[in-house]
Amino acid sequence: MMGNTARAWIELDMNNLRHNINIMRSLLPDGCQLMAVLKANAYGHGAVEIARELNSNGIRAFCVASVLEGVELREHGIEGEILILGYTHPTQFYLLRKYSLMQTVIDYEYAKALDDYGEELIVHVKIDTGMHRLGERSDNVDQILQIFKYKNLVIDGIYTHLCVVDSDRQVDRNFTQKQIDNFNWVLSRIQKQGFSLPKVHIQSSYGIFNRSDLSFDYARVGIALYGMLYTLDDTEKYNIGLRPVLSVKARVSTVKTLFAGEAVGYGLAFKALHNMRIAAITFGYADGIPRCLSCGIGHVLINGQKAPIVGRICMDQMMVDVSGIEDVKQGDIAVIIGKSDKDEITACEIAEQAGTVSTEILSRLGRRLERVVLI
Numbered sequence: 001m002m003g004n005t006a007r008a009w010i011e012l013d014m015n016n017l018r019h020n021i022n023i024m025r026s027l028l029p030d031g032c033q034l035m036a037v038l039k040a041n042a043y044g045h046g047a048v049e050i051a052r053e054l055n056s057n058g059i060r061a062f063c064v065a066s067v068l069e070g071v072e073l074r075e076h077g078i079e080g081e082i083l084i085l086g087y088t089h090p091t092q093f094y095l096l097r098k099y100s101l102m103q104t105v106i107d108y109e110y111a112k113a114l115d116d117y118g119e120e121l122i123v124h125v126k127i128d129t130g131m132h133r134l135g136e137r138s139d140n141v142d143q144i145l146q147i148f149k150y151k152n153l154v155i156d157g158i159y160t161h162l163c164v165v166d167s168d169r170q171v172d173r174n175f176t177q178k179q180i181d182n183f184n185w186v187l188s189r190i191q192k193q194g195f196s197l198p199k200v201h202i203q204s205s206y207g208i209f210n211r212s213d214l215s216f217d218y219a220r221v222g223i224a225l226y227g228m229l230y231t232l233d234d235t236e237k238y239n240i241g242l243r244p245v246l247s248v249k250a251r252v253s254t255v256k257t258l259f260a261g262e263a264v265g266y267g268l269a270f271k272a273l274h275n276m277r278i279a280a281i282t283f284g285y286a287d288g289i290p291r292c293l294s295c296g297i298g299h300v301l302i303n304g305q306k307a308p309i310v311g312r313i314c315m316d317q318m319m320v321d322v323s324g325i326e327d328v329k330q331g332d333i334a335v336i337i338g339k340s341d342k343d344e345i346t347a348c349e350i351a352e353q354a355g356t357v358s359t360e361i362l363s364r365l366g367r368r369l370e371r372v373v374l375i
């Protein structure tokens, strides 16, 4: 296994991915297909590796953020529909046709730019129902109807995005309902004008849990497929047995004694009060561990035991306290995210320590990490 020689690597447990696919499919109403969200290199996991596994499990609809993310998937033989969720510069429209990618119409003005390309482009129209990021405003129905009249736009889908569907608060629930009402109103106006509805989608992971009553053609699922939710609390609250797909591991490079009174690392930010054993780990903030986990905020697992981070995390390395762990030696494996014997560190835990969400931790994993696919 390649993992035996790498400096630092990601392990992808495809068994767990298949398990998550099954769970998410079981939650979707009949006729609603999973549209897997693969943006940002599949939330750091590796878009090609993940897409291949999804393809072989019958998933044939994907979303990415950028046109080049779509091109990468096609160049690696990924089949099915690929929808670009974000902005594509007009000089790159030729890539949409060359690689059979579907572009989001991000507003009325952009629809004209797409039409001006002069050849047919397959698109999904985005409606802004309250998030105010992308999409034509749901109250601008005349503009939305005009988008349906452009002759070079082949409209395959229409969608919106819910921005507080993760929340239980009544005000947020009301807001979500308002977004859904705005969207349905647009849909009804489109039909009244005699256009047949293209494929419709609205939910992402949280929408499936919190608005399971909704039934559309696709659900755009990201984080749940990867085996968690945005926070530790949510992952525990929804407790539907998702299993993390990704683990991150690195090596012990040196083990040495730090004598009482000595300090370690840049800024000499941690000083030993008594003699201790410390290990350097081949993993730094360039690999994706947030630097704010320095000086004891974060830890790694070695031989199933916690080794707290001591001193400041460096770009390529960090030092950990292994005083309490027996027989740690050069070349040993340190778990940054994942299981080590009976203990585990999750991306949600690291996110909590860093004051962010799991998706930020995952999507920022470093480019130089190798990947090991566990079939």
Ligand SMILES: *Cc1c(COP(=O)(O)O)cnc(C)c1O
Pocket (backbone or CB within 6 Å): 037, 039, 085, 161, 203, 204, 205, 206, 220, 221, 222, 223, 224
């Ligand atoms: C990222 C994204 C998703 C997926 O969201 P998850 O919460 O990860 O399931 C769905 N739709 C859009 C428009 C997105 O940007």
